[in-house]
Amino acid sequence: MNGVLTGLGIVFRLRTYRITALAIFALALPFYLMTLPSSFTGGRIGFATLRYLDAELTFFALVMAGLLALLLALIVYLVRQGQRARKASASGGVAVGVLTPILCCSPALPIALGFVAGAFPTLVGAIGGTLQGFIATHKTELFSAATVLLLIALYQNARSVAKGPSCRIPGVDTAATPERTGLT
């Protein structure tokens, strides 16, 4: 945990990254506020979805936008430092958060399954409705999973920042210690 706080401290001590995070938050918050309630509008995203916002969706929008802002600022810092940023969990978190409301009640999933129904005719009936129904009735769990993925990504990237750039020599076991090598 200390590593995470150290990593965040290193990045957000710099004004550029504070501004970067704020700018990303300013863009991400309206995006999430308009996207998360889109299960009520059949996957349509826009100002019309705002009327379906409730306390839970507003909470998730604030948390996910906040995490995304911190995370992207960390990733920008790592890339600028020439370090490798961990993007898989971040991509997963964004994808799960955004696709959950879109897939639940829009035609996207039935159409996508329709493309493969030629090869597997029973697939549309068997999977489409079941999957959409599951997504629709487990939105809270899926938004929580998206939040956890973003937290994991934040943890991984903040630790990378805290560790700093590592100087590895190809072919050398960097985990070798004097004790292991018998050089003491």
Place this chain on the structure above:
Amino acid sequence: MHRVFATLFITGTLVFGGVAQAAKDLPVKAPPAKFASGGGKQIPLARYKGQKVMLWMFSTWCPSCAAGFQALVEQQPVLAKAGLRVIALKNYRNGGYPGPSLQDFVKRFGSPLLKAPNWTFGEVTADMAAKYNPRRYPDIYFLIDEKGMLQAVDGAPGATMSTIKKFVGLS
């Protein structure tokens, strides 16, 4: 991150591409079909010829369907006055996922509509699902004019009320 944007792009293309495809071939003659009434009777759509009909198929686990009921409750006075007949049918096998019963769902989200004279409730039969909703969209409606011609297909009435109003001649 580019994978996320690719996924979003494909999803968007599927959603709006699908709607565009459905709208391209209209108007067409509405296929004859029967639905199951609350009492289990098979009622042919032809019974409603001569009326402006909104044939709505919904699933009781679907948030946009709940929002659709709430929006239609708000608009009921003007839509009834404009002569719209709404046939609201629970999807065949509830769209593939369990949920509340038709009665419980409508009582919760659209109870004033249960007594509305221009509303008919029932369930989609297997035959009707095959003709009207083979891809099993959880929330889809068909606007059929007095001559039995299918004029528009869309979903989520709460978000597409302008389409319904336009169909009945309200701007």
